Amino acid sequence: MHVLHPDQASASSVSIDSVSEAGPSSLILDKAGPFNGFTNGNGFIVSKTNSSTNGSSPMRNGNLKHISSIARVSLPGTTLYDDPYVDREEFVRLVMQSLRDVGYIESAATLEAESGYSLEATEVTEFRQYVLNADWANAESLLSQLAVVDEEALWEARFLIGRQKYLELLEARETTVALQVLRNELAPLSANPEQLHALSSLIMCSDPEDLRRRASWDGASGTSRQALLSDLQDFIPSTTMIPSRRFATLLTQSRHYQRQRCLYHNTPMNAASFSLFSDHHCDREGFPRVTTTILDVHTDEVWNVAWSHDGLRLASASKDKTAIIWRIGSDAEPSSRECMVEFTLREHSFPVGAVAWSLDDSILATSAENLISLWDTKTGKCIHTVDSHSETVSALVWLPDGSGFMSASLDRKISSWDMAGKLRDDWTGVPIRVTDMAVAPDMKRLVTIGVGYVATPTTADGVAESTPPPANNENGTAMSGTRPSDNRMIVYDLKTKTVELSLPTDGELTSVKISANSQFALINHAPDEVHLWDLTEGRLARKFTGQRQGHHVIRSCFGGIDCNLVLSGSEGEYSSQRITCLGPLYLYYCLDRNVYVWQLDTGVLLEVLPGHGMGSVNSVAWNPRNGGMFVSCSDDFTIRIWERLPCDTGGALSSVRDNGMNGKGKGKVRP
Amino acid sequence: MGMKYRRYLAGERIYGCSKCKTHLATIHSMISRAFNGQHGRAYLFEGVVNVVEGEPNDRQMTTGNHTVRDIYCVKCATTLGWKYDRAYESSQRYKEGKYILERNLLVDVQ
Numbered sequence: 001m002h003v004l005h006p007d008q009a010s011a012s013s014v015s016i017d018s019v020s021e022a023g024p025s026s027l028i029l030d031k032a033g034p035f036n037g038f039t040n041g042n043g044f045i046v047s048k049t050n051s052s053t054n055g056s057s058p059m060r061n062g063n064l065k066h067i068s069s070i071a072r073v074s075l076p077g078t079t080l081y082d083d084p085y086v087d088r089e090e091f092v093r094l095v096m097q098s099l100r101d102v103g104y105i106e107s108a109a110t111l112e113a114e115s116g117y118s119l120e121a122t123e124v125t126e127f128r129q130y131v132l133n134a135d136w137a138n139a140e141s142l143l144s145q146l147a148v149v150d151e152e153a154l155w156e157a158r159f160l161i162g163r164q165k166y167l168e169l170l171e172a173r174e175t176t177v178a179l180q181v182l183r184n185e186l187a188p189l190s191a192n193p194e195q196l197h198a199l200s201s202l203i204m205c206s207d208p209e210d211l212r213r214r215a216s217w218d219g220a221s222g223t224s225r226q227a228l229l230s231d232l233q234d235f236i237p238s239t240t241m242i243p244s245r246r247f248a249t250l251l252t253q254s255r256h257y258q259r260q261r262c263l264y265h266n267t268p269m270n271a272a273s274f275s276l277f278s279d280h281h282c283d284r285e286g287f288p289r290v291t292t293t294i295l296d297v298h299t300d301e302v303w304n305v306a307w308s309h310d311g312l313r314l315a316s317a318s319k320d321k322t323a324i325i326w327r328i329g330s331d332a333e334p335s336s337r338e339c340m341v342e343f344t345l346r347e348h349s350f351p352v353g354a355v356a357w358s359l360d361d362s363i364l365a366t367s368a369e370n371l372i373s374l375w376d377t378k379t380g381k382c383i384h385t386v387d388s389h390s391e392t393v394s395a396l397v398w399l400p401d402g403s404g405f406m407s408a409s410l411d412r413k414i415s416s417w418d419m420a421g422k423l424r425d426d427w428t429g430v431p432i433r434v435t436d437m438a439v440a441p442d443m444k445r446l447v448t449i450g451v452g453y454v455a456t457p458t459t460a461d462g463v464a465e466s467t468p469p470p471a472n473n474e475n476g477t478a479m480s481g482t483r484p485s486d487n488r489m490i491v492y493d494l495k496t497k498t499v500e501l502s503l504p505t506d507g508e509l510t511s512v513k514i515s516a517n518s519q520f521a522l523i524n525h526a527p528d529e530v531h532l533w534d535l536t537e538g539r540l541a542r543k544f545t546g547q548r549q550g551h552h553v554i555r556s557c558f559g560g561i562d563c564n565l566v567l568s569g570s571e572g573e574y575s576s577q578r579i580t581c582l583g584p585l586y587l588y589y590c591l592d593r594n595v596y597v598w599q600l601d602t603g604v605l606l607e608v609l610p611g612h613g614m615g616s617v618n619s620v621a622w623n624p625r626n627g628g629m630f631v632s633c634s635d636d637f638t639i640r641i642w643e644r645l646p647c648d649t650g651g652a653l654s655s656v657r658d659n660g661m662n663g664k665g666k667g668k669v670r671p
Numbered sequence: 672m673g674m675k676y677r678r679y680l681a682g683e684r685i686y687g688c689s690k691c692k693t694h695l696a697t698i699h700s701m702i703s704r705a706f707n708g709q710h711g712r713a714y715l716f717e718g719v720v721n722v723v724e725g726e727p728n729d730r731q732m733t734t735g736n737h738t739v740r741d742i743y744c745v746k747c748a749t750t751l752g753w754k755y756d757r758a759y760e761s762s763q764r765y766k767e768g769k770y771i772l773e774r775n776l777l778v779d780v781q
Binding site: 615 | 679
């Protein structure tokens with residue numbers, strides 16, 4: 001209490017001084033408040049009380065007095081600082097707009113008085129009010145005063161206002177008046193009969209809800225008037241009417257820019273991570289580039305991995321003819337997290353190639369050769385097996401609307417199934433043997449990749465030199481030197497099944513994924529490339545290189561906190577060399593067994609992560625819930641979980657966690 | 672060595688594995704029908720697809736000593752024939768790197 005009294009006194013003395021001297025008491029008090037608050041918890045409240053008592057009627061007078069008395073500051077030049085890019089008037093007007101937007105009306109007025117700049121002409125303020133209050137007649141008459149010079153532009157602007165008026169009348173069920181507006185006001189303004197026709201057809205709408213849906217318009221009580229204002233902005237010079245929240249727009253751009261420049265971006269962009277006071281930057285140490293757990297239960301090559309939608313379970317597909325459902329605990333700390341085999345799905349007669357979780361994670365679909373199996377993920381029991389494809393099923397995709405799933409096969413058939421695994425539809429006439437397929441989250445597109453035909457095998461020349469180790473030889477190399485195959489990407493409109501895009505590619509395509517925003521398709525392209533296709537523009541946007549891919553199926557994925565990364569495994573090719581002086585000995589070495597991580601926007605290769613043993617890293621998958629975790633699977637029989645460097649190891653991760661200690665069926669770890 | 676889809680061939684006549692129909696070779700790559708295998712008539716091909724090669728070993732054949740590897744169907748692992756790695760007789764060198772498929776183990780596929 002001793003401390004409080006002097007503080008209280010100083011707070012009030014500050015406020016009294018400021019009122020008499022500088023006018024806007026609220027301004028000074030707001031500053032004094034937090035200051036006192038820091039030194040003394042009670043001081044804040046005291047000054048606040050002062051400000052609110054002042055703030056009722058006396059403050060109003062004080063302010064008016066103040067503004068009339070405030071001296072205009074005259075500054076040399078027209079720019080904010082020395083640089084020629086920022087116009088001072090523009091900057092000050094943006095500050096005024098921002099202040100007013102958040103409610104600092106007095107401050108804005110003070111700034112207006114001190115700078116001599118005004119935010120906008122009174123007509124602009126009036127015009128905005130007219131539009132927001134649906135005073136269409138006044139809004140229209142003001143239009144021409146707002147420097148809409150071009151006659152044609154004026155017509156267009158008036159048409160936009162008329163359209164809003166018409167729609168609002170329809171919404172209010174005043175059909176007769178609406179019709180008059182259409183005939184007398186809109187018809188003379190529009191040069192486009194189709195536009196008018198579309199508007200007139202809206203009269204048939206059964207109710208306001210129907211109208212809003214068909215017109216893609218959210219009604220008088222929605223944001224439609226605001227939207228109209230921003231549309232009208234196109235016809236009014238921005239110096240006359242500043243676009244709304246312009247400062248925020250610029251800051252958003254700055255944030256995007258900093259986000260793009262942030263190589264190891266891995267934190268969500270919110271107010272906490274994006275301070276205006278410093279540039280955004282994510283540390284490389286926070287990036288998942290360390291193996292924290294190795295799941296070592298499969299007894300042969302692991303070919304594919306898929307996360308459940310809740311990010312707590314992982315399905316893996318292996319050459320050992322099983323799929324495994326792993327439970328990956330939610331504990332953030334890897335050393336205490338439990339990772340265990342929940343179910344081993346053994347009833348496969350062949351190696352397992354595809355795994356896919358239903359939307360609610362209750363069913364896992366797997367494929368082995370031409371068979372598709374559905375598994376109950378609560379019991380690990382096989383619910384259903386279908387045998388309708390005549391060749392290997394290469395892709396299984398659950399539909400984002402929850403209606404079922406689709407399968408694609410090398411037999412040139414795509415089938416669609418309901419939730420219970422009952423056939424709904426066969427797509428016939430697919431011109432390729434499909435090697436992978438993906439459905440866009442917005443359900444607009446289906447992207448398939450595959451091969452039209454494979455040419456006749458011809459010579460086996462040169463096989464002896466480039467043959468991999470004998471035990472693993474599958475004779476693929478004998479095909480080198482054949483005619484090029486018709487590798488192709490085909491994009492379908494999912495609803496109409498019409499081909500939107502059909503493009504031949506130079507190399508074999510093995511994997512396709514679609515980004516969460518449905519814009520991009522990520523396709524592995526042999527040799528040694530991952531292609532990013534912009535589906536909305538139908539063009540190749542970027543290529544990612546560095547990894548190896550020759551004859552095997554390598555799958556890439558999107559990753560990162562906001563889909564800002566691309567990841568891919570790499571093909572561990574064996575190379576043989578005869579060391580003649582030592583006799584008929586072959587030296588085999590692996591060229592690559594790394595995980596590759598690129599930045600999506602720039603294509604910059606960020607990380608090449610070693611760790612997996614001999615052979616290829618076949619597939620990668622980013623955890624959909626945990627932005628800092630992904631997995632990779634390899635020919636070395638293992639799955640690796642990658643995360644940021646754990647804090648407590650102090651930078652040196654000597655050994656990864658040993659899951660094998662925890663009992664039977666748990667993941668094991670190799671040092 | 673990683674996941675790999677079986678290869679598919681195109682052409683007027685495609686030979687497949689009699690057990691599982693996996694594509695193996697086309698008539699265009701056939702060099703000769705005048706060979707004999709363990710199950711009777713066999714064909715010599717320039718190249719075949721979707722087979723796994725076994726370990727090399729030396730075999731005495733009617734035309735002399737050869738180093739050969741048995742070849743197996745990549746899907747069902749049936750032994751389909753062999754591949755010539757090396758012919759000791761210079762007159763038989765043309766077979767090196769070529770493949771034998773036994774006729775009785777083949778079936779026409781599309």
